[in-house]
Amino acid sequence: SQQGEEDPQALSIQEGENATMNCSYKTSINNLQWYRQNSGRGLVHLILIRSNEREKHSGRLRVTLDTSKKSSSLLITASRAADTASYFCATDAVTNAGKSTFGDGTTLTVKP
Amino acid sequence: DGGITQSPKYLFRKEGQNVTLSCEQNLNHDAMYWYRQDPGQGLRLIYYSQIVNDFQKGDIAEGYSVSREKKESFPLTVTSAQKNPTAFYLCASRNTGLGSPLHFGNGTRLTVT
Numbered sequence: 001s002q003q004g005e006e007d008p009q010a011l012s013i014q015e016g017e018n019a020t021m022n023c024s025y026k027t028s029i030n031n032l033q034w035y036r037q038n039s040g041r042g043l044v045h046l047i048l049i050r051s052n053e054r055e056k057h058s059g060r061l062r063v064t065l066d067t068s069k070k071s072s073s074l075l076i077t078a079s080r081a082a083d084t085a086s087y088f089c090a091t092d093a094v095t096n097a098g099k100s101t102f103g104d105g106t107t108l109t110v111k112p
Numbered sequence: 113d114g115g116i117t118q119s120p121k122y123l124f125r126k127e128g129q130n131v132t133l134s135c136e137q138n139l140n141h142d143a144m145y146w147y148r149q150d151p152g153q154g155l156r157l158i159y160y161s162q163i164v165n166d167f168q169k170g171d172i173a174e175g176y177s178v179s180r181e182k183k184e185s186f187p188l189t190v191t192s193a194q195k196n197p198t199a200f201y202l203c204a205s206r207n208t209g210l211g212s213p214l215h216f217g218n219g220t221r222l223t224v225t
Binding site: 031033035043044050088100103 | 116118143145147152153154155156157160162168170200202204208210211213214215216217218219221
């Protein structure tokens with residue numbers, strides 16, 4: 001079964017708006033990572049947050065992690081049409097750190 | 113340039129035939145992974161290998177086989193026993209340190225008719 005579940009499944013916004021997507025997971029983790037996938041391509045790593053961290057920033061990306069709720073959020077500020085893609089969270093569980101488990105992703109459409 | 117190469121990009125096979133998907137990396141990563149992605153869905157782990165000559169089953173290994181004879185290469189064979197092989201297959205690699213990110217190839221889209 002999938003470890004992570006993203007919410008919403010699809011999100012459509014105007015350029016310049018902020019986009020927030022959420023990820024929930026089931027087991028204790030060492031870290032959580034967010035990836036981006038353009039249509040028909042491989043995934044690209046965006047940002048990692050460790051289990052002892054609560055918030056991280058990278059450019060227009062802000063990630064939060066709440067281990068008590070087993071959830072994370074990815075915020076993209078001032079979105080651009082080029083941000084249109086699918087976004088996935090992936091967790092490395094404490095019990096099997098060599099194996100990353102992905103959620104079903106959020107498809108983001110940014111309209112120019 | 114360092115990276116992961118998957119070939120071919122598109123592959124067509126008849127039902128009942130085995131087919132091997134290629135994955136090569138020049139990133140000097142110890143760990144390599146195969147994922148399957150169906151339309152509109154996330155990635156499901158087929159097999160992974162953390163060191164040469166060793167590999168483990170993922171969540172959906174039935175109907176697939178792998179080998180890891182070289183650090184750079186992790187080919188995936190989709191056998192005729194795989195009941196629904198049409199999918200997008202992604203190969204990835206990473207260092208084995210905790211929290212190392214996965215680096216992905218651009219995938220092979222396999223269609224079996």
